[in-house]
Amino acid sequence: DTGVSQDPRHKITKRGQNVTFRCDPISEHNRLYWYRQTLGQGPEFLTYFQNEAQLEKSRLLSDRFSAERPKGSFSTLEIQRTEQGDSAMYLCASSFLSEGLGNEQFFGPGTRLTVL
């Protein structure tokens, strides 16, 4: 399978705990995105990387959220001191930056986080 993969697929945690999610993008893609999606809503942009550089982070994103892409390949998203409002599906997507294309993003299956 050469698509975007995410691990774990499901995570249940208690309020106040830290969680970390991993995303492995399509290997030749240089852009990697993190989104959050709640029921009945579209994906909400969190942050994105071009290679290993984090180029943008949503201003709505709490300081409890941090993402890394240390070698320009896989990425991790960490949420510290989780809150019940963090419960959502966390989606990762990757794309290959090209001016001539629509920046088509390929999404992974997501990590569903439940904070009790």
Place this chain on the structure above:
Amino acid sequence: GQSLEQPSEVTAVEGAIVQINCTYQTSGFYGLSWYQQHDGGAPTFLSYNGLDGLEETGRFSSFLSRSDSYGYLLLQELQMKDSASYFCAVREPHDMRFGAGTRLTVKP
């Protein structure tokens, strides 16, 4: 302000044609994309419009008018498997912003 507006629900019958509209307000605009998402699945890319006009991909077409900040997705010869949520998304300089989605139900 920045917003995307699309209808929340649309219902149609098999074989019919459906148009899902999207209007947007944005401070910086590169293009409009459309994604499909089945229940429990991940969004999948359908089309992209960077310039005004119509883009056709099989049964799906997408249109953009930048002067009107408006676009639409046209689905022809509807099939049951087209029942899903459809999101318009604005490509901005530093992110991709999605609408809340239109839930399409195709009935026999």
